Amino acid sequence: MIINHPLLGPRDASEFTYLGDASLIDRPDPEADDAAKQFHDYVYLRDNPVGEHRELWFHEHGDRSWLVVTRNTLTHEITRVELAKDVAIARGRRR
């Protein structure tokens, strides 16, 4: 698989390590009343969809940036690559 890095251009997937579903960006609020349940679901439960999947890849053998890659889990086709930082800020996180 080739991941089209937003800053560095097309790079082989073997330069990256994989973390998992990009929902890991949305860390629950530790002050919430049901924080324990929310954190359990955040750490352990996954949608694990067939088809389009937004996921976190780390460019370990490159610029060490985190990316959000939109990839099809049935065909391995990659349709979108974003910097995880941009995604996180767009979702209301500070960084």
Added chain:
Amino acid sequence: MRYSGLKVFLEGLTGNRGWKPVWRDPDPKQEYDVVIVGGGGHGLSTAYYLAKEFGVRNVAVLDKGWLGSGNIGRNTTIIRSNYLLPGNAHFYELSMKLWEGLEQDFNYNAMVSQRSVINLYHSDSQRDAYARRGNAMRLAGVDADLLDRKQLRRICPFLDFENARFPIQGGLRQKRGGTARHDAVAWGYARGADSRGVDLIQNCEVTGFRISDGVCTGVETTRGLIGAQKVAVCVAGSSSRVMALAGMRLPIESHVLQAFVTEGLKPVIPGVLTYGAGHFYVSQSDKGGLVFGGDLDGYNSYAQRGNLPTVENVCEGGMAMMPVIGRARLLRSWGGVMDMSMDGSPFIDKTGVEGLYFNGGWCYGGFKATPASGYCYAHLIARDEPHPTAAQMRLDRSISGRMLDETGRGPQPNLH
């Protein structure tokens, strides 16, 4: 029809015209006591033990494709019970004991071959870890012996003992481990279940569950509604998709694992060997091909194929362990979709919906577990309480904190 040597002999004299299909191809009835979703190894063995050991015969097994079309036909055929944790060790040892009597039990040649499994170690600390594991196995009633370099060299002279980076110092052996003929396991269970009245229904995809007031009363399928007192899901690889139909999210990711086989060679590998400094395992099939595999590709995937960097990585592991493998030509490679759970261990449990049961999360370990998985699942379905050896394989263990993490890697599915 019972199989026997005499039957084979007589059929040989009469042109083999007497063999008949060994299971029926029935249309689904309107209602069953138990409907099993998934006609793979675990689903078929569940049906077999339900009918044979627990007296539940009004059972249907539904499969989207053909029987044994999933991971029972795509694995590397290894059977073993060399586990460390109590919640796993007794379960896999039950499985090993069932393997040992399987062929007599279901009167089918599954080619179970206890040719031993050896895990290699390459350092003092790894030897200590394996000594600990071997002791834990013995305490659980499993056989284990620690081989030093001299003993190992007698068994496997072709290994790269003097490897500069990872010299081989010895191995932990389970003599009763080995291999079995994977498809024949599915066929044997299918035949045994069918002959006891179980309906095996192929080309019948489950498209939804009929759930009202928290009780599951049947399944919607591409061949109509099928009522059931109990519905047992058993679809490892696709667990998340199927359980999503019942509104559940699981602690599971689907990952692709590749496997490989070389051209047929004369006997060279005496059992199953696993590399300790990387991830590589190899055995030799009765046809002579070297069957091997290694790590997951590492990303979520439902494609039954992987990518080339993993092929290279697996082959490097093979070359580091036994350079002789470099002379063999690769014949085929393929991929299977694994239910990778958060702690690397499986689930056999009830769900929050009454009458709906779940079996999945087998990671790499589904094939060797086939007999015990079916037996314990049948026990759970028939009696509504877990079999003692599978009592820790609960869906809520991430809430209760009773994780079954053999490798201690934490909730990161692609590392298990």
